[in-house]
Amino acid sequence: MATVAVDFDGVIHAYSRGWADGTIYDEPVPGAIAGLRTLMRSYSVYIHTSRSPLPVSEWLSEYGISALPETEGQIHEFWNYRGHVLVTQRKLPAIIYIDDRGLRFETWEQTLADLPVLAPGHSLVQEQGGHRDYSARPPRT
Numbered sequence: 001m002a003t004v005a006v007d008f009d010g011v012i013h014a015y016s017r018g019w020a021d022g023t024i025y026d027e028p029v030p031g032a033i034a035g036l037r038t039l040m041r042s043y044s045v046y047i048h049t050s051r052s053p054l055p056v057s058e059w060l061s062e063y064g065i066s067a068l069p070e071t072e073g074q075i076h077e078f079w080n081y082r083g084h085v086l087v088t089q090r091k092l093p094a095i096i097y098i099d100d101r102g103l104r105f106e107t108w109e110q111t112l113a114d115l116p117v118l119a120p121g122h123s124l125v126q127e128q129g130g131h132r133d134y135s136a137r138p139p140r141t
């Protein structure tokens with residue numbers, strides 16, 4: 001069973017005011033609950049969040065999504081179940097990660113070029129003396 005990881009804030013929880021007071025204060029992103037249900041028919045789905053898993057699970061349950069919070073006593077190496085989403089703070093293996101702040105990595109050159117476009121206002125500091133070649137491999141020893 002292929003696994004899909006889904007970010008919580010900004011993808012499921014609308015997060016219109018950002019972190020704010022740390023509570024889960026907002027409505028679902030339009031289409032989020034139906035979208036999760038669609039994913040859950042074909043994939044094992046887990047929710048990847050920096051929040052504590054329990055309140056996220058409770059919030060999802062209020063919208064009819066069966067969610068299991070990961071606890072210290074029950075750590076999962078993989079998530080291969082359908083019918084329930086796991087809520088975890090850890091990044092487990094998945095075939096795809098759905099995230100509103102993702103940058104698709106292809107090469108370091110592309111990544112460093114895309115970053116200032118996707119995160120405006122945060123410029124990269126260049127090394128003194130010119131451009132660093134990120135494609136260079138370390139010398140063999």
Ligand SMILES: [Mg+2]
Nearest residue numbers: 007009010100
């Ligand atoms: Mg997010």
